[in-house]
Amino acid sequence: MKKLAQIVEKMHNRVRPLFERGGPLHVFFPIFEAADTFALTPDDVTPGPPHVRDALDMKRTMMFVVIALAPCTLFGIFNAGYLYNTVNQVEGATWITHILRGLRIVLPIIIVSYAVGGFWEVLFALVRKHEINEGFLVTGLLFPLTLPPTIPLWQVAVGISFGVVIGKEIFGGTGFNVLNPALTSRAFLYFAYPAQMSGDNVWAVTDPSTFPQGFTGATSLAVAKAAPAGSDVIAVLRDAGFTFKDMIMGLEPGSIGETSAIAVAIGLVILVVTGIGSWRIIAGGIIGTAATTLLINALPASVRSVAPHLDLPFHYDLVMGGMFFGIVFMATDPVSAAATTPGKWAYGILIGFLTVTIRAFNPAFPAGNMLAILFANVMAPLIDQIVLALHIRQRAAWKGALHRA
Amino acid sequence: MGASAVINIRKGLDLRLAGAPAPEIVDLSPSGTVTVFPSDYEGIKPRLLVREGDQVKRGTPLFFNKKSDAMRATAPAAGRIKSIAIGPRRIIERIVIEVSGKDEREDFRKHEPDTVLRMPRDEILAKLLTTGLLIHIRQRPFSRMADPSVQPKSIFVNGMATAPFQADPHVCVRGHESAFQAGLNALTRLTSGKVYLCIDPRASHPSPALVNAQNVETIGFTGPHPAGNTSVHIHHVDPIKPHDTIWTVQAADLILIGRLLVEGTVPEGRVIALAGPGVMEPARRYYRARIGESLEHILKGRVDTGEQRIIRGNVLSGAKTSFSDALHLRDNTLNVLPESRERRLLGWIMPGLDQYSQSRSFVSRWMRRDALWAADTRMHGSKRAMVLTGLYDQYVPMNIMTDFLLRAVLARDIEEAVKLGILEVEPEDFALPAFVCPSKMDLMGIIRQGLAQIEREGI
Numbered sequence: 066m067k068k069l070a071q072i073v074e075k076m077h078n079r080v081r082p083l084f085e086r087g088g089p090l091h092v093f094f095p096i097f098e099a100a101d102t103f104a105l106t107p108d109d110v111t112p113g114p115p116h117v118r119d120a121l122d123m124k125r126t127m128m129f130v131v132i133a134l135a136p137c138t139l140f141g142i143f144n145a146g147y148l149y150n151t152v153n154q155v156e157g158a159t160w161i162t163h164i165l166r167g168l169r170i171v172l173p174i175i176i177v178s179y180a181v182g183g184f185w186e187v188l189f190a191l192v193r194k195h196e197i198n199e200g201f202l203v204t205g206l207l208f209p210l211t212l213p214p215t216i217p218l219w220q221v222a223v224g225i226s227f228g229v230v231i232g233k234e235i236f237g238g239t240g241f242n243v244l245n246p247a248l249t250s251r252a253f254l255y256f257a258y259p260a261q262m263s264g265d266n267v268w269a270v271t272d273p274s275t276f277p278q279g280f281t282g283a284t285s286l287a288v289a290k291a292a293p294a295g296s297d298v299i300a301v302l303r304d305a306g307f308t309f310k311d312m313i314m315g316l317e318p319g320s321i322g323e324t325s326a327i328a329v330a331i332g333l334v335i336l337v338v339t340g341i342g343s344w345r346i347i348a349g350g351i352i353g354t355a356a357t358t359l360l361i362n363a364l365p366a367s368v369r370s371v372a373p374h375l376d377l378p379f380h381y382d383l384v385m386g387g388m389f390f391g392i393v394f395m396a397t398d399p400v401s402a403a404a405t406t407p408g409k410w411a412y413g414i415l416i417g418f419l420t421v422t423i424r425a426f427n428p429a430f431p432a433g434n435m436l437a438i439l440f441a442n443v444m445a446p447l448i449d450q451i452v453l454a455l456h457i458r459q460r461a462a463w464k465g466a467l468h469r470a
Numbered sequence: 471m472g473a474s475a476v477i478n479i480r481k482g483l484d485l486r487l488a489g490a491p492a493p494e495i496v497d498l499s500p501s502g503t504v505t506v507f508p509s510d511y512e513g514i515k516p517r518l519l520v521r522e523g524d525q526v527k528r529g530t531p532l533f534f535n536k537k538s539d540a541m542r543a544t545a546p547a548a549g550r551i552k553s554i555a556i557g558p559r560r561i562i563e564r565i566v567i568e569v570s571g572k573d574e575r576e577d578f579r580k581h582e583p584d585t586v587l588r589m590p591r592d593e594i595l596a597k598l599l600t601t602g603l604l605i606h607i608r609q610r611p612f613s614r615m616a617d618p619s620v621q622p623k624s625i626f627v628n629g630m631a632t633a634p635f636q637a638d639p640h641v642c643v644r645g646h647e648s649a650f651q652a653g654l655n656a657l658t659r660l661t662s663g664k665v666y667l668c669i670d671p672r673a674s675h676p677s678p679a680l681v682n683a684q685n686v687e688t689i690g691f692t693g694p695h696p697a698g699n700t701s702v703h704i705h706h707v708d709p710i711k712p713h714d715t716i717w718t719v720q721a722a723d724l725i726l727i728g729r730l731l732v733e734g735t736v737p738e739g740r741v742i743a744l745a746g747p748g749v750m751e752p753a754r755r756y757y758r759a760r761i762g763e764s765l766e767h768i769l770k771g772r773v774d775t776g777e778q779r780i781i782r783g784n785v786l787s788g789a790k791t792s793f794s795d796a797l798h799l800r801d802n803t804l805n806v807l808p809e810s811r812e813r814r815l816l817g818w819i820m821p822g823l824d825q826y827s828q829s830r831s832f833v834s835r836w837m838r839r840d841a842l843w844a845a846d847t848r849m850h851g852s853k854r855a856m857v858l859t860g861l862y863d864q865y866v867p868m869n870i871m872t873d874f875l876l877r878a879v880l881a882r883d884i885e886e887a888v889k890l891g892i893l894e895v896e897p898e899d900f901a902l903p904a905f906v907c908p909s910k911m912d913l914m915g916i917i918r919q920g921l922a923q924i925e926r927e928g929i
Binding site for chain 2: 066069070073074098102103104105106107108109110111112113114115116117118119120121122123124125126127128129196198199200238239240241338339340341343399400402404405406409449453456457459460463464
């Protein structure tokens with residue numbers, strides 16, 4: 066390993082002068098820097114105290130979010146292929162053909178997201194003369210996972226461009242953005258191209274010769290909302306093929322990476338154990354979901370019989386739609402979330418509360434979680450300001466008490 | 471006896487680094503010269519009292535403060551003034567004394583440790599001013615030399631050393647137990663409030679001088695670093711409010727003040743710790759060295775080959791220096807770290823069994839919890855924007871929201887920074903957050919700059 070590192074270093078040092086000040090390719094220095102430090106950790110030494118530093122850096126931090134997303138990505142690929150083969154009644158389909166088909170559907174979306182988003186990231190880095198931020202590795206993967214598998218590739222390109230430029234770079238780049246860039250991209254597509262982003266026809270890729278209109282396959286969320294008055298929502302879901310067990314597994318119509326609660330849970334464990342995702346936000350989100358659902362479940366029976374989806378128990382709410390995925394991967398983005406410890410709880414609870422409320426009472430937006438998180442992003446600085454004001458008051462009181470003691 | 475109260479610190483981290491000093495003291499044979507740095511006396515304008523070629527005794531004043539002529543700096547050894555180096559803008563950079571064989575000294579009158587308890591405040595202060603030893607008594611906020619015209623609310627003596635490779639006062643005090651007590655006695659005369667001595671009740675080499683100290687309130691602090699930082703002690707015992715003044719002394723420095731009182735002369739030397747992975751193993755221990763001794767003399771033959779970083783102080787908060795420097799007045803620790811520019815392949819994805827990290831994304835954090843690591847000066851990453859939140863709080867055991875304090879300083883919002891507690895901290899309190907920061911930010915520099923701005927502009 067050491068030997069290999071030295072060989073790579075020698076190669077890099079040979080081309081380095083081209084990119085340094087005065088070199089013909091100096092404009093592209095951020096690209097060289099990114100490639101160089103991608104292959105090898107930088108050779109910087111600490112400029113002053115502390116003279117020792119931890120081995121962890123931002124690249125590794127962000128890469129672990131990507132690793133945490135891997136189960137969702139892999140399952141999403143499998144699910145997309147599985148749905149294709151099932152809907153089109155492909156003969157002799159096995160799990161291998163599911164995966165191959167899924168790769169053909171999903172990989173182009175991810176590649177376009179990374180390529181177009183990466184272009185903007187690099188362009189801003191070159192113009193602003195700063196390094197290329199690794200946060201993009203996360204955004205570029207998060208965004209495709211929230212899309213339906215039928216999304217046209219040009220919309221992927223437009224969406225990620227909007228998210229990176231308007232959602233992040235105009236605020237000053239990574240660390241300064243108010244909204245989560247991946248969610249900004251998705252929200253933009255959701256409102257700009259609703260036909261390709263929602264409804265019942267977008268969740269399975271089909272062979273146009275057999276299904277000229279696309280395949281009509283509703284998500285569990287849509288099925289629950291459409292349950293006729295007076296019916297038992299659980300039974301309606303079951304009849305449509307959505308048992309609780311199935312929804313945890315995730316072999317169902319939905320956004321590419323969001324359907325499997327198990328895959329999300331694996332990501333959750335990776336994020337929380339490595340300390341990269343805030344467990345407080347996730348716990349707050351689950352508590353908010355549970356508490357709000359229980360309140361809604363307690364509404365008078367006359368109200369609930371009109372809209373049977375109000376009867377959905379909380380563990381259904383958690384695994385349906387993008388809820389769990391959103392709480393684990395979107396809400397925990399540290400830049401757009403609340404930064405104070407009590408604030409993180411409040412922020413998580415707010416997201417859970419808003420998601421369930423939008424789902425229960427606003428039939429126009431099944432994607433309640435996305436809107437809830439974006440709203441909470443906007444509220445996060447306010448939450449922090451309140452916590453800070455209380456902290457300052459408490460500090461003054463504490464000092465006074467210590468002095469009197 | 472022992473601590474009257476024990477405060478348990480939970481947040482923090484004891485770095486698991488190899489290279490600690492063995493708790494034994496050896497005498498260092500003196501070299502021919504000692505150096506005095508007027509810049510050690512921050513805030514004073516020195517006017518020279520000697521010229522090159524003059525003979526001085528140990529304790530002879532070398533210069534006084536133009537702003538208040540009571541304050542003097544004295545020679546740490548007897549001999550001849552070999553050179554006075556003047557830098558740009560006529561700043562006196564260093565005064566080098568060629569040490570003569572015979573140890574002549576100025577007499578400052580001896581006292582019994584008990585009689586110090588009855589000495590008037592002014593007499594003690596006058597002694598500290600005319601010998602220059604007042605420099606060891608610091609004043610918070612801003613950590614400057616104590617202003618004798620101010621009555622401090624209380625005085626904190628730091629008898630701990632939780633930072634890696636920091637000289638342990640329990641070792642430094644050996645042989646000077648009664649002088650240390652005399653120093654404590656003197657402090658009780660300087661404040662109408664209390665004198666607190668903060669110690670580790672579970673110290674590995676306890677000295678009775680600290681454990682059984684008299685006439686002061688002894689407070690125990692247990693737990694990981696920074697449990698031994700003065701800011702943490704003050705914060706948990708008697709926090710600074712705006713317009714409060716608190717004096718602080720390192721126990722190792724108080725020994726010098728005590729020796730001045732009981733020996734009646736300016737101490738010729740002190741005990742220093744030499745440690746760190748860049749020091750050869752048998753040389754990692756404590757030395758009795760002259761104050762102002764040249765670093766080259768101390769380090770020669772004791773430091774590993776290869777590029778090494780010499781640090782005055784410890785690896786977390788000390789200052790980078792070189793062989794051509796000398797022991798400054800308040801130095802009691804020298805650390806040496808190998809400079810390493812080694813680059814690791816694909817650091818963002820490797821399991822990292824051979825890397826020291828607090829992050830659980832490294833296998834070493836799981837598999838090699840008890841290992842001691844040979845640290846070096848690698849940055850391990852590039853500077854990035856502040857992204858993670860709540861991480862620094864885990865390493866600052868004070869009622870302070872570190873993220874927001876740092877942001878307030880970066881936004882130059884002094885008022886907010888004061889409300890969030892900047893006057894209670896020192897840059898050294900942000901050494902651990904800076905160590906773990908994955909964005910590789912200069913957190914200590916941010917705090918230093920914030921304190922400087924407040925001092926300049928006033929609260």
